[in-house]
Amino acid sequence: MNTREIHISDYSYELPDERIAKFPMAERDHSKLLVYNKGEVGEDIFYNLPHYLPKGALMVFNNTRVIQARLHFRKETGALIEIFLLEPASPADYEQMFQTRQQCAWLCLVGNLKKWKEGELRRTIRVKNQEVTVVAERRGEHGTSQWIDLKWDGGVSFAEVIDVMGELPIPPYLNRETQESDLTTYQTVYSKIKGSVAAPTAGLHFTDRVLHDIDESGVEREEVTLHVGAGTFKPVKSATIGEHDMHTEYIAVRRHTIERLIAHEGHAIAVGTTSVRTLESLYYMGLKVMQNPDISEEQLHVNQWEPYEECGVRSVESGVTSEESLQALLDWMIRKELTVLHSSTQIIIAPGYEYKIVKMLVTNFHQPQSTLLLLVSAFVKGDWRHIYDYALAHDFRFLSYGDSSLIIP
Numbered sequence: 001m002n003t004r005e006i007h008i009s010d011y012s013y014e015l016p017d018e019r020i021a022k023f024p025m026a027e028r029d030h031s032k033l034l035v036y037n038k039g040e041v042g043e044d045i046f047y048n049l050p051h052y053l054p055k056g057a058l059m060v061f062n063n064t065r066v067i068q069a070r071l072h073f074r075k076e077t078g079a080l081i082e083i084f085l086l087e088p089a090s091p092a093d094y095e096q097m098f099q100t101r102q103q104c105a106w107l108c109l110v111g112n113l114k115k116w117k118e119g120e121l122r123r124t125i126r127v128k129n130q131e132v133t134v135v136a137e138r139r140g141e142h143g144t145s146q147w148i149d150l151k152w153d154g155g156v157s158f159a160e161v162i163d164v165m166g167e168l169p170i171p172p173y174l175n176r177e178t179q180e181s182d183l184t185t186y187q188t189v190y191s192k193i194k195g196s197v198a199a200p201t202a203g204l205h206f207t208d209r210v211l212h213d214i215d216e217s218g219v220e221r222e223e224v225t226l227h228v229g230a231g232t233f234k235p236v237k238s239a240t241i242g243e244h245d246m247h248t249e250y251i252a253v254r255r256h257t258i259e260r261l262i263a264h265e266g267h268a269i270a271v272g273t274t275s276v277r278t279l280e281s282l283y284y285m286g287l288k289v290m291q292n293p294d295i296s297e298e299q300l301h302v303n304q305w306e307p308y309e310e311c312g313v314r315s316v317e318s319g320v321t322s323e324e325s326l327q328a329l330l331d332w333m334i335r336k337e338l339t340v341l342h343s344s345t346q347i348i349i350a351p352g353y354e355y356k357i358v359k360m361l362v363t364n365f366h367q368p369q370s371t372l373l374l375l376v377s378a379f380v381k382g383d384w385r386h387i388y389d390y391a392l393a394h395d396f397r398f399l400s401y402g403d404s405s406l407i408i409p
Contacts, residue, residue: 001351001352002352003241003242003308003348003350003351003352003353004241004242004305004308005240005241005242006240006241006242006350006351006352006374007239008236008238008239008240008241008244008369009239009369011369011370011373011374011377011384012368012369013368013385013388013392014368014392015367015368015392015398019392019396019397019398019402020174020397020398020399020402021397021398021399021400021401021403022175022176022401023181023185023401024401027207028046028185028189028204028205028206028207029046029047029205029206029207029209029210030045030046030047031045031046031205031402031403031404032044032045032396032397032403032404033045033046033048033049033205033403033404033405033406034387034390034391034394034396034403034404034405034406035052035405035406035408036380036386036387036405036406036407036408037408038408038409039383039386041386041390043390043394043396046205046210046403046404047207047209047210047213049205049210049214049362049406050210050213050214050216050217050219051217052406052408053217053219053269053360054219055217055218055219056218056219056220057219057220057264057267057268057269057359057360058219058220058221058222058260058261058264058267058268058269059214059219059220059222059268059269059271060221060223060224060257060268060269060271060278060279061188061190061203061206061221061223061224061271061275062188062200062203062223062226062228062271062272062274062275062278063188063190063191063192063193063223063225064191064192064193064194064195064196064200064225064226064228064274065187065191065192065194065195065196066168066169066186066187066191066196066197066198066199066228067085067162067194067195067196067197068162068163068165068166068168068169069084069085069086069162069166069167069168069197070082070083070084070085070166070167070168070169070178071083071084071085071134071136071162071165071166071167072123072165072167073121073122073123073136074123075115075116075121077115079112079115079116080111080112081110081111081112081113081115081116081121082111082112083106083108083109083110083111083121083136083148084108084109084110084111084169084197084230085106085108085162085166086106086107086108086109086145086197086229086230087106087107087227087229087250088104088105088106088107089104089105089106089142089147090104090105091104093342094193094194094195094227094250095193097158098157098158098159098194099157099159100157100158101155101156101157101158102151102152102153102155103149103150103151103152104149104150104158105139105147105148105149105150106147106148106150107143107145107146107147107148108146108147108148109145109146109230110138110146110148113146116138118138119137120135120136120137121135121137122134122135122136123165125161125164125165126164127154127156127160127161127164128154128156128160130154131154132152132153132154132156132161132164133153133154134150134151134152134161135150135151135152136148136149136150137149137151159194168182168183168186169197169198169230170182170186170400171198171233171399171400172233173233173367173399174400174401185204185401186199186204186400187199188200188204188206189206189207189208189211190203190206190211190223191203192223193225193227193252195225195227195250196228196229197228197229197230198228198229198230198232198233198400199228200226200228200271200272200273200274200275201272201364201399201400201401202271202273202275202362202363202364202404203271203272204400204401205404206271219269220260220264222256222257222260222261222268223254223257224251224252224253224254224257224275224278224279225251225252225253225278226249226250226251226274226275226277226278226345227249227250227251228249228274229247229248229249230247231246231248231249232372235367235369235370236369236370236371241348241374244371245304246304246346246347246348246371247346248301248344248346249274249277249344249345250342250343250344251278251281251341251342251343251344251345252340252341252342253278253282253340254339254340254341255330255333255334255338255339255340255341258282258329258330258333258341259330261279261282261322261326261357262323262326262327262330265323266321266323266325266326266356266357267322267358268357268358268359269358269359269360269362270358270360270361270362271362272362272363273361273363273366273372273375273376275358276349276358276361276375276379277345277349278345279357280349280355280356280357280358281302281343281345281347282326282329283322283325283326283356283357284302284306284307284347285300285302285325285329285341285343286325286326286327286328286329287320287325287328288300289328289329289331290320290325290328293332293335295332297336297341297342297343298343300341300343301343301344301345301346302344302345302346302347303347304346304347304348305348306347307347307349307353307354308352308353322356322357325356326357329341348371349371349374349375350371350374350375350377350378351374351377351378352378353378355378355379355409358379360406360408361376361379361406361407362404362406362407363376363404363405363407364398364399364400364402364403364404364405365388365391365396365397365398365399365402365403365405366399376407379407379409380407380409387405387407391403391405
């Protein structure tokens with residue numbers, strides 16, 4: 001199959017508005033669970049998920065935390081300007097960014113940009129019982145984004161500024177304002193590392209009780225970090241996948257996690273498509289290390305079409321296992337004295353892709369004609385309609401706050 005020639009219109013289905021969950025279940029783990037087991041479809045309640053997981057397996061979660069990325073300013077003319085933080089520009093490191101004081105820069109989307117031709121935007125907020133003035137200034141275009149310089153006084157961190165000033169960016173298809181409850185319900189219970197502008201929603205169903213039951217059932221848990229970008233909502237506008245530009249997302253994986261993956265023969269159960277993208281990218285990073293032992297972290301970036309190009313295909317055909325690739329990556333990290341791998345991925349996973357690391361997947365129900373639906377289709381060798389027809393016929397709730405599925409291909 002030539003993946004680039006896939007027509008996105010073949011991945012459409014009728015999704016009535018009433019099937020999109022506008023709010024989550026009152027209890028996270030009481031959502032429905034569709035179980036797709038080697039072609040057979042059934043259903044259960046999410047809190048029974050541990051019963052379906054093989055003892056001794058490794059389950060990988062994305063521990064990213066959603067930031068309050070929407071910043072609102074009002075010009076003296078009264079025009080409302082929204083600055084949507086996409087990714088840090090200076091400092092470019094996520095961890096440093098949220099600790100920084102006085103000034104920083106972000107790549108952003110700007111709402112009502114035509115009303116902000118020049119000059120500074122100002123807003124005064126209260127942080128720790130003191131007034132803090134936040135100033136935003138446009139430096140110019142940067143690709144499809146705007147480079148925005150932000151400055152503030154009061155000696156507080158940027159994390160404290162956006163916690164007070166920012167608004168949590170819930171998905172646009174919910175067609176409602178962010179509510180106080182979203183501050184809790186739109187974060188996973190295990191979220192830790194700030195940086196996402198959208199939640200890794202497969203994880204929203206997990207509770208401390210379910211995590212405890214997973215541990216008790218003899219399944220090991222590991223965490224990776226992929227900061228989810230706004231591109232996750234970017235529809236495929238082109239007729240074929242080959243013309244679609246995937247967004248870049250930033251990942252961090254601990255050396256210990258790679259050791260655990262190797263101990264599990266290079267295989268894992270992924271919680272969510274973001275964990276899938278991270279894990280599968282590690283395979284291609286390992287291949288790069290095998291080809292160039294002196295490669296830098298930055299050069300490990302996985303391009304959109306790398307798995308489908310001659311180099312990636314040749315490595316797969318020559319039988320490089322996930323275990324061998326991960327071992328090469330681990331050895332490289334040890335040589336470089338790295339305890340955490342920081343890199344990025346633009347990987348697109350679509351029919352024609354051969355999964356290397358992920359053997360089972362926990363995921364929600366995705367939008368028609370989305371790259372996430374392509375990822376699921378690749379995982380079940382094209383049998384996605386079987387899953388979605390069942391979900392639509394049996395009152396499953398769709399998208400971010402909707403129900404869940406466990407997919408065993």
